[in-house]
Amino acid sequence: MISKTAVVSTDSNTVYSLEISCYNSRNMSDEIKSNENEPLRTAVVAIIGRPSAGKSTFLNTACQEPVSIVSPIPQTTRNAIKGIVNTSFGQLIFIDTPGYHDSEKKLNLRLRNVTESQLEGIDCVLYVIDSTRAPGEEEAKTASLLKELQAKTVVAINKCDLPSSRPLPVRQFVSEQLPNIPGNRIFEMSAEKDTGINEVLKALYDISPEGEPVYDEELYTDQDLTFRVCEVIRGEAINRLQDEIPHAVYVEVADVEHRNEGKKLWIRAFLCVERESQKGIVIGKGASKIKEIRTAAVRKLSEIYIQKIDLDLQVKVDKNWRQRDYTLNRLIPQQK
Ligand SMILES: Nc1nc2c(ncn2[C@@H]2O[C@H](COP(=O)(O)OP(=O)(O)OP(=O)(O)O)[C@@H](O)[C@H]2O)c(=O)[nH]1
Numbered sequence: 001m002i003s004k005t006a007v008v009s010t011d012s013n014t015v016y017s018l019e020i021s022c023y024n025s026r027n028m029s030d031e032i033k034s035n036e037n038e039p040l041r042t043a044v045v046a047i048i049g050r051p052s053a054g055k056s057t058f059l060n061t062a063c064q065e066p067v068s069i070v071s072p073i074p075q076t077t078r079n080a081i082k083g084i085v086n087t088s089f090g091q092l093i094f095i096d097t098p099g100y101h102d103s104e105k106k107l108n109l110r111l112r113n114v115t116e117s118q119l120e121g122i123d124c125v126l127y128v129i130d131s132t133r134a135p136g137e138e139e140a141k142t143a144s145l146l147k148e149l150q151a152k153t154v155v156a157i158n159k160c161d162l163p164s165s166r167p168l169p170v171r172q173f174v175s176e177q178l179p180n181i182p183g184n185r186i187f188e189m190s191a192e193k194d195t196g197i198n199e200v201l202k203a204l205y206d207i208s209p210e211g212e213p214v215y216d217e218e219l220y221t222d223q224d225l226t227f228r229v230c231e232v233i234r235g236e237a238i239n240r241l242q243d244e245i246p247h248a249v250y251v252e253v254a255d256v257e258h259r260n261e262g263k264k265l266w267i268r269a270f271l272c273v274e275r276e277s278q279k280g281i282v283i284g285k286g287a288s289k290i291k292e293i294r295t296a297a298v299r300k301l302s303e304i305y306i307q308k309i310d311l312d313l314q315v316k317v318d319k320n321w322r323q324r325d326y327t328l329n330r331l332i333p334q335q336k
Pocket residue numbers: 049050051052053054055056057058069070071072073074075076077078097098099100158159160161162189190191192193
């Protein structure tokens with residue numbers, strides 16, 4: 001069990017220590033709950049925000065596992081990804097969503113559809129805002145999604161570790177756009193440096209319904225093997241590619257075999273790009289780029305799965321897939 005401690009100041013300026021015991025799949029314990037008399041709370045929490053606000057980084061830090069891929073490139077997350085946090089207060093089932101981006105391109109419409117559909121039937125919202133960027137039109141559109149959900153929303157002003165962080169204009173923006181969210185539900189954090197996260201979690205528990213955990217404590221995500229493998233490879237690829245190429249990449253797992261009496265996981269996967277010219281760049285000189293991506297993906301997968309990973313990774317072209325419903329339907333199925 002990993003224990004995180006945060007210092008929280010109350011109205012009367014007294015400071016107390018808030019301990020949130022975080023369990024994860026590899027480190028279970030039967031530690032006594034820190035608030036034994038309180039009923040457990042369980043909630044489904046949608047994480048909403050502009051592209052690159054740090055939603056996936058928050059999820060990974062809160063879960064203490066690499067649940068969702070992270071990159072400096074906007075529109076990294078393409079699907080609704082579940083990450084489960086268990087603490088002595090109960091269970092928070094987070095749903096990471098694609099960054100909310102206003103564009104009429106087919107892929108963007110799909111991503112928006114994924115995000116909007118996650119706002120139905122949830123218990124809470126975590127609205128993540130990047131404090132290093134001025135909240136402009138895109139932020140206002142994102143906030144407008146939450147107008148009817150203010151009673152369920154906690155705001156996390158992110159990237160406060162950076163010198164360019166400006167939390168004050170963000171607070172001002174929130175008070176104008178979402179005036180019914182009280183100040184004690186707006187927090188400053190660094191998802192990357194793990195500061196302020198416990199306060200955000202506690203605030204979410206405070207507005208969560210009472211209830212027993214839905215998932216076993218050892219579970220931190222519900223992604224199946226194929227999806228996770230695709231995402232890990234895509235994550236390693238997009239962090240090593242530039243310009244338009246990260247947006248033009250998707251990963252297809254063609255085969256998975258359990259070999260050597262289950263001790264080895266043999267995977268055949270394709271990194272798909274949109275054009276022949278992109279294929280050459282992804283392969284690199286003397287196949288150096290694809291080798292680098294493959295090695296990094298194997299390393300990451302080996303941290304997740306106990307089996308030895310044997311990855312056969314090739315590059316192929318799926319011409320203009322971002323315009324084609326056939327591929328989009330497979331990768332990002334239309335929600336309702
Ligand atoms: N310095 C700093 N960087 C951060 C923080 N949180 C996220 N980042 C960086 O911001 C970039 C975007 O982070 P993501 O977690 O992928 O953002 P996202 O909101 O999930 O983005 P999309 O999936 O594209 O919507 C990455 O380069 C992160 O490392 C933070 O608290 N501090």
